[in-house]
Amino acid sequence: MEQFLGLPPEGSAHAHEIDQLIVLLHWLMFALFIGWGIFYTYVLIRFRKAKNPTADYTGSKSHMSSYLEIVVAVVEIVLLIGFSIPLWANRVNQFPPEKDALVVHVVAEQFAWNVHYPGKDGKFGKRDINLVDSDNPLGIDRNDPDAVDDIATINQLNLPLNKPAIIYISSKDVIHSFKLPVMRINQDAIPGQVIPVWFTPTLAGDSEIACAQLCGLGHYRMRGYMTIQTMEEFTAWLDEQAASL
Amino acid sequence: MSLKTFHIFFISLSVLTAIGFGVWLLNENAPVFAVLSFLSGIGLIVYGISFLRKLKHVSFI
Amino acid sequence: MEIPYTIETREDTGVNNAKLGIWLFLASEVMLFGALFTTYILLRIGSADDWSQLNDILNVPLATLNTVVLISSSVTMVMSWASLMMKDFKKYKLYMGLTILCSFGFLIIKYFEYSAKFEHHLYPSTNTFLAIYFTMTALHGLHVIGGIIVNTYFWGPGSKMWNTQPERFTNRIEIAGLYWHFVDLVWIFLFPVLYLL
Amino acid sequence: MQPNTKSVAQHHDVHQSEHHELSFWRKYVFSTDHKIIGIQYGITALMFLLLGFMFMMIMRWQLAYPGAAFPMYFFIAPIALMGVVVLFITGIKPSVNTVAGLSLVAMAALIWYLGSSDENFPDGIMLPEFYNQMGAMHGTIMVFLGVVPLAVGAFGNYVMPLQIGAPDMAFPKLNMMSYWVYFMGGVTMLISFFVPGGAANSGWTSYPPLSNIATTGQTIWLLGMVFLISSSLLGSVNFIVTIVQLRAKGLSFMRLPFFVWAQFVTSFLLLLAFPPLEAAGVLQLMDRLAGTSFFMPSGLVVSGQILPNTGGGTPLLWQHLFWFLAHPEVYVLILPAMGIISEIIANNTRKPLWGYKSLVYAAIFLGFMSFIVWAHHMFMTGMGSTISAFFQTTTMIISIPSVIILSALIISLWGGSIRFNTPMLFALAFLPMFGIGGLTGLPLGLSSSDIHLHDTYYVIGHFHYVVAPGTIFALFAGIYFWFPKATGRKMNETLGKIHFWGSFVCMNFIFFPMLIQGLAGVSRRLYDGGEQYAHAQSVLYLNEVMSVAAWVMALFQIFFIVNFFRSIKKGEKVSDNAWEATTLDWSATTSPPLAHGNFDTVPEVHRGPYEYSVPGQKNDFTPQHQKA
Structure with a gap:
């Protein structure tokens, strides 16, 4: 993934941690984008007017989106508390003598x-x-x-x-x-x-x-x-x- | 909020300012002026009450 | 088609258009002066100088006089509105006239303050305290001038509306009064913050 | 665009004197009618959008071919030609086309003036000073003179009162004033090109001390901003009062079309976020004109000279005041776009929006949160861990309502009977494009990953995905969608689809490479596109790709411009409710709407905004004003 994103070489001790965060974030982004993308493409094909001439008043009854939002929130919390905040604290608070x-x-x-x-x-x-x-x-x-x-x-x-x-x-x-x-x-x-x-x-x-x-x-x-x-x-x-x- | 309400709010703040100014004057060793300031604060309170009585029938909204 | 609720209040919101409008406008004004007060606080905290010494050059008696003038103008403003509610147009004219006189009085006193500073070569560029002092009082002064323009219009040509639409005119005076009270309120904050603390 | 007044004036309660004796000037120039003002805003903003786009294309020449002579006439000729074509579409009769045609010619003249000056292009080669001017003015024009006036001024003004069943805005004269103050702001910004040293050149963010020591153009920029801010304030007061007070009978808040909700929240953001920038602008004007030091510490040395300022200020003060506006401004850019998209998706899926209530609450929450995230633009200013933790957290929280809105819109497609007309294509493209824009915000919103990505092209890619294929696509969708309301004619579908596919492909070729460059660490605002830097070498070829894509995209906009001006006179005539929609803007008014006053009969609302395909109904749409 790091090569794929084309990040510059890692020249310092902490560089890898930052890259790791960037990589994890991009995994999240890809997962969401591809997931949404598949759903979106499927819907556009299945529910086009020619295929589905009358619309359904109620639409989707699934609660998938709420679960998805909770998952996104949880992942964000993990990245925030598990990675970004400690990393930042390390950068600005833990100076070597x-x-x-x-x-x-x-x-x-x-x-x-x-x-x-x-x-x-x-x-x-x-x-x-x-x-x-x-x-x-x-x-x-x-x-x-x-x-x-x-x-x-x-x-x-x-x-x-x-x-x-x-x-x-x-x-x-x-x-x-x-x-x-x-x-x-x-x-x-x-x-x-x-x-x-x-x-x-x-x-x-x-x-x-x-x-x-x-x-x-x-x-x-x-x-x-x-x-x-x-x-x-x-x-x-x-x-x-x-x-x- | 009508002008009546805002006026009462404004007068209340003016009273606080008068009192605060009085305290400041005490600090600056100007007791005569300080008393004047406190008195004007009281004057404003009296005015505020009479104002409320006068506009009893006007809405607060 | 007429725009509804210019005079009468809308039942479910309880206000008319103009009153809601002026309060929204005042909310934005709060943000404007709020930003300047925040600036004042940040600069004062970050400053190497002791601002409670720096403001000794300001003229507290004149500012006190100005505070009295502005509070009085608020009282006359509210009286002019109350007179209209009691259908007393003559008294309205008197009180509104007094309000405008007070506002001019404020500006004249402010002029003396400013020119005294300039005579002593104290400019906005002298130090950061004077910079924020001049900026805030000048911006407040512009608001006073705006109030004078509005009030003078309602005292003069604008008052003709009393003959045709008395209720609407009363409304307008209330709106002008709300604005004027806000301008005075800003001064009530400026006075201690700039002159005393 | 001539409102057809005669046919309806009789059975309609109107002010005779006001209605029939209005001169040309009062009717079309200094009009107090919200629809005319909306169109004025629309045309002006579109012209500025095009000008901002031109500036970007000029910059992209330098980025693709650093140091190569600038082929000015290639840039001027098409736009001048466009102007002449638009002028001739309607002949000499004064109309919107005349104004637009002349503006296009004037735009070509401005670029000729800039391009032929030796101060900007000695020997035809662009100077960095001029590149920086273009950069600052591209941003300023796009945000403050193009997108916001189009999204709020034009669509808000034209559509919102119709959707709530109001006769006009609550304060029509104020409405006229806000347009003309905006216009003055635009003129002021343009004037800045003609002062010594040219226009502002410190970026659209105008960070001091750089902007404090910049040329006169910066002063003019600040004056222009004061005009634009005042205009926004007047406009937003008007919008809020109109929405609260002038809703038709029965139109409760939870029956408002989402577009109206979006405008409502947007207006609050404008109302409360802009004044701090106005304060900041006043302070910077003081710094520049009165010699104060609000944004400058003492002891600065510029080109070997010690600056004579007294000091005592801090550059960060400006950044706080600026971003306190400019972050909510992001939502000012995106919320109206979401509003437009919602209308079009509901209409073209022929079913109600999924999760209307969650959309509304998410928009309100977004509005609140946008006031407490501003400092995530300032992670690199020496921020401690507590403050950065706070702003990272709020930033992550604000991503949730955006996710909710986006997923609600995507799920709305489920079960629909989707019609792929031009407005719908733009609306559908908005979803994934805004998705990319939103997702790429995550690494920038966390301070640690921002260390690598801050002020790189990743940032540019991120917010352009939000604004260009996001908001601007939504605005295009809106133009295609409401065009029949304003003119009684539809825009041509074939030209529209060419415009869509061309723009869609090019947009991605412009903005996706920016993300790649950003990950490689290429800084933004570099006059040579990073040519000197070793870490930029591997992604340097992308500069040419992006530039060519930008120029090709410009060619596709010609289809839009021709389509737009041609359709005013020659488009296919359609009925009042061209899209068989449910909201009041399509229901009770004639198309084009009456001049003063909007409705034949005062409308009364009986149901929610998106009652499409209601089971048991004869039609697949049940207008809001239809009884039972």
Whole structure:
């Protein structure tokens, strides 16, 4: 079914659960649609005027539809309480402790994704909008001791494999939406708010960051890249970035 | 709901406002004005009753 | 064919068309101002500033005066309707005239309030409290102006209907009165919410 | 469409002065008659529907062939030609055709103006700025100027008073006003194309801060919306009062045709849901014109410049106010459609609707619930688990009455003697198409599956299935069905069936691929249709399929346009009760209905709305006003 629906590869630990829900929902949809479809086609053929010249005043006496509605309601309750609500709670409530995770800030702007790594010290330096210019799109205050080793990239997010990543998402200008199709992650970047998401990448390789919310004329090209690499490769990459500071 | 009913409703809320305003004035240390506000609340109650008497024969609907 | 129930009430619903219509309209107005009050609450909760300090710049005595003016105008409005019920057209004219005067009085006082703010360079863009203050009072002011237009029409040219269809005219005044009471009611809420709290 | 007044004026209690001395203007332009107003709404809304469709076809060019020069004349020529044809069908005598013909030519001129401007198409290639304008205006026009005015303004106005046996709407002057305010709103929206920067370009949802910093077109859009909202408010007050007060004697609420019930619930939704959007519109106008910051926090940096706003606001406020309207709006789009479908199904199965009462209660319940599901459009805005659980639950609950309505309509077919005429074909197609639309709402209504599908083409596919082969098919069905009532003539069946099958096949080729693209994760509102994204590559070929299907579908609409305007003068003449129906709209009025006043004799109702094939009756239909 998953292949049939054409979902993207599952790149994170929780991706399969989301896909499972989507698949179950589509089973429900297919079952209902095909069931109704068969009934509908049968009725149209059997009760066409040529075949059935006089209509029956009472029509159907069956209570099938009530049972069907109860079944639909029960399935919906199961999907809701059994899958969707716990899954969502897992997404928004059960963040891993920050010491065990890789913490990154992503700041969206028209039309790019700015990524802010804390650097060696693990502390994010101050950002000040008054310092924003083309060389420093994040406005990192390099006078802040915490900021000296901070790494900033544009449209390139590197993350280590199999380690939970916590990403704080915010925006400099308008609403964007941080979407990682392969990771089954989507979160609006809302100006004035910083909202975290978390996931554990389980699939090494390159994929994309898409913007899912209309953000102006360059919305279609607001594409970033994400690279999932082993811890060693990731550390090497970080060192390389730090060296070029 | 007729204008009569709505008027009574409106006057009742005005009474509450007058009382609330009086409390607010007490908080702001303006007791004289507060008393004035309470008095106007009472005045509105008296008016409301006389209004109801006057329009005894008009429907509430 | 005449439209039925323009004057007389329909037996099973107990109202005439206009009265049902105005109440539906007022229901939508409740939703309009309700949305603005909700906005006020959300912005106040989310604000970094203390709004109970911010509203100190507002002129409470003038607003109190305005509250008194509007409550009085409601009383005169209802009196003008009651006069028509007692078939006293002259008194109707007097009370309706007073209602309109009160409404103008309200707007004039509001004008002084606004211009005092502008003189001190306080604009809607100054802060979010003033933004919602100006938006809500201005929208309320527009409703007052609407009421003045309607009431003036019924005081002047519209009152000719009294000679031909007195019952229908009385109805119309009741409808206008319901609208006017709603406008006043909004102020009764605006006054504490904006000026006092 | 000229109401035939002479033959009935004598034995009919009418206002002589009002009736015979009405000038052309009072009779057809500033008319207070609900039928004329209904037709005015209908023609205007159909024109806007076509304009919205044109915008979509222009967008689909860019999506199918990103960066290719735009073949403007291929798009303009057919529509200009259509206009000329429609103009010539009736010659120079002023009529509906003249208005429609001129509108079509004007539409071609508008597209020529837009297409030949270097600001939109330098070297013939569409700019993203213009694509976004088309996107925003397609949505706005389709929802607020096309479908709702057609479903509520046109059908509600024309049919509802006839079905309840009323002489007119309760407030005829207000009715005229709501049409003209709607018209002003439409004109305002069109004017926005001629201001610097063009029309609104922040989507039909107009999310701030993007819309706050957008070009002047957005201000005009907001003004236009204020007009449209005011018009809806006036209209809905009028509808509710009419239904409550002007029902004929004996027509209790549980004897109302389901169409009237649908309009009744719809009117309540419009009445109570629109004002918050009006408030939001006022706030956004303040943000844009008076420099306030209702929807903007402080510290925004746009293209390297710090915005000078004071801050203190939040963009989410707009979303709450907007969706508080826009979710009930979904039911405003679908309920009248269900109403139309019910009438046609009962009529063409020749039997009563199955579960009339459950239909009514489901519609009322749907109306109530639609006010507390709005935030399922906002799952990705950082929503906590409690709030998301609440809105997911309400969303699942609201799916139940939709299922009840749909199954009641399908089961109604059982035992019928089904006639497959054009209106019935459209009505029958509505059922599975709305089924797809409704079912695809499930994965979007659960927040966890929405993570993957939010703001992808899956959403577009979902709501277009509801609105296009759903509501718009129902509207077509209604046009074919009530055309004889308005004109005394039937539309041509052959042309109608070509129109149906063509549209039906094309619709699915347009919207089904959207679901596939959505599952692959392709975002919506992309100017190049996702060309750059790796995850979109495998489904990119579908863009061309959808576009071609859209253009082919446009060709099939020509059969409808020709059929419609030709049938006004040349259609087959039919009797008053063309479909042998039971409801009052067919029973007591002459066809076309009298100018002012609807009924020869004041009707009295003796039974429920769908008494078809009653055992022991001579005919297979027993009209509501028939005694015993």
